[in-house]
Amino acid sequence: AQRVTQPEKLLSVFKGAPVELKCNYSYSGSPELFWYVQYSRQRLQLLLRHISRESIKGFTADLNKGETSFHLKKPFAQEEDSAMYYCALSRGANNLFFGTGTRLTVIP
């Protein structure tokens, strides 16, 4: 069975500090992982996907199959990064399984 674990419900960092949002997964197949973000009063939207190996808004995430992790990182947090972040695992055909989310607060 698949599982996506985000151990931190809440995370606060100061502006300019590095931030890391943790995500661990359990999946018997070949995983495809994503980070979704929901800013205040906005819709849930895709932030990045592991297969693209891209940096979006300064965020990166590397899939570590050995540790079954897909942590989201940014070297210098900005106030506008405050949001709810969800790690998600694809079960194929756009069938996504979401973690419980981490609320990031960047303190000015």
Added chain:
Amino acid sequence: SAVISQKPSRDICQRGTSLTIQCQVDSQVTMMFWYRQQPGQSLTLIATANQGSEATYESGFVIDKFPISRPNLTFSTLTVSNMSPEDSSIYLCSVEAGGWSGELFFGEGSRLTVL
């Protein structure tokens, strides 16, 4: 990107009643997804709705409780039947971005409170 409109955005309902949530997309899409987000919980997929066929329900969700319609490629409805307080949730409609990319576009959600 797709623009998704959901109605109602919120409602307060009485126990035992049913409510239908509408989802309208501004472009034709093959698959539409209905998610539920209970208070303090993550998003859970209820079912996948394809036009012209019955919806496919995830484990723990049944058609009698959550009947879904998909009359065309831009519209779907989800009904929450015989509601109880445990059905108080945000219900989200989503559509695929195109192809199998893992990107979904989401509606703003319908927040239901059952008294």
